[in-house]
Amino acid sequence: YAREVWTFVNLYSKTRGCNRFHAVLRALDLLRERKEVQARGANIPSFPALEEWVKCETKLGNTTLEAEVAGGNDKLAPIKAWSDAVNAAVKDIVHGVPPFPLxxxxxxxxxxxxxxxxxxxxxxxxxxxxxxxxxxxxxxxxxxxxxxxxxxxxxxxxxxxxxxxxxxxxxxxxxxxxxxxxxxxxxxxxxxxxxxxxxxxxxxxxxxxxxxxxxxxxxxxxxxxxxxxxxxxxxxxx
CATH class of the missing domain: 3.40.50.1000 (HAD superfamily/HAD-like)
Structure with missing residues (x-):
């Protein structure tokens, strides 16, 4: 269900192409609301610190996130670890993918x-x-x-x-x-x-x-x- 939700948020809905930090918040909300997830008693985490950060930060990226964590916002540390892992995975996986014709x-x-x-x-x-x-x-x-x-x-x-x-x-x-x-x-x-x-x-x-x-x-x-x-x-x- 998590993969289906993540794909919907990033590719097949009106949030397609949004910043990853907005995307993860939307995905967690949809997972939390999904009846199949609720039926299994899954505990979907929430990140109030991330919600606050995306409201006030105008340049949502790893550089500003790292500075925020270094400044003492420890509640964003899991988000930074996740975002760093995403960057590493993209660098490792995305090769040999040509543009569309024309x-x-x-x-x-x-x-x-x-x-x-x-x-x-x-x-x-x-x-x-x-x-x-x-x-x-x-x-x-x-x-x-x-x-x-x-x-x-x-x-x-x-x-x-x-x-x-x-x-x-x-x-x-x-x-x-x-x-x-x-x-x-x-x-x-x-x-x-x-x-x-x-x-x-x-x-x-x-x-x-x-x-x-x-x-x-x-x-x-x-x-x-x-x-x-x-x-x-x-x-x-x-």
Whole structure:
């Protein structure tokens, strides 16, 4: 049940792509509420210290977490141990996973007429390693991970201070990407979960053209968003 809940939170619901510290709190809540878990008398832990930390910390990552623990917040020590283990597992396991078809071509084309950056809540070390391994790091000017703040803050600092909103396009596969775009008045092209190859094909064949021609906003974007919002539920069906 824990694996099913974790997968739902991180991949198949509207919390897809959220910061891992928000994800673990959501997953624990869902486990605690699940009738099968309750029937087995499982004791699902709670972490009030983590709940408080995510409310006040603007850069949710291992660097700030380590500083918080070092400053005396011992109740976050188990969270730090878990997060360190996640980073180690990702570094050990995630190799040889190429991008979806047409990602390379789309980035190469976009780079010719736009300033491209990575906006993510993944740790920067993992992002830089994976983008370099796949030979796509040279297409972007900045790789912004969780250490640099929220996705919305990334866009604000890198784009909205330098470009008009209609000249900023956020490409993403998570509701958090759409929220970041909306908060900054930017355009949004969704990569639909479980339809990634079709989405990248559409972006490569028509989405970039609409963006560069100034015809992205309006009916075209709304159709994309309507399809995207139907892909992910808010709550599980168990």
């Amino acid at each position: 990602v390379h071509e789309t980035l190469a084309r976009g780079q010719k007429q736009a300033n491209c950056i990575v906006v993510s809540q993944t740790p920067a070390e993992a992002l830089e390693r994976e983008w370099t391994e796949n030979g796509i790091h040279n297409f972007v000017e900045i790789i912004a991970g969780q250490e640099m703040g929220t996705k919305s803050k990334h866009l604000e600092l890198a784009a909205t201070e330098n470009f008009e909103a209609q000249n900023i396009l956020m490409i993403g596969d998570a509701p958090g990407d759409q929220i970041a775009a909306t908060e900054n008045g930017a355009l949004f092209f969704p990569i639909n979960p479980s339809q990634e190859e079709d989405s990248w094909k559409r972006l490569h064949e028509e989405g970039l053209d609409h963006f560069l021609a100034g015809t992205f906003a309006g009916d075209y974007q709304q159709q994309l968003i309507d399809n995207f919002e139907g892909c992910l539920p808010e709550n599980p069906n168990w």
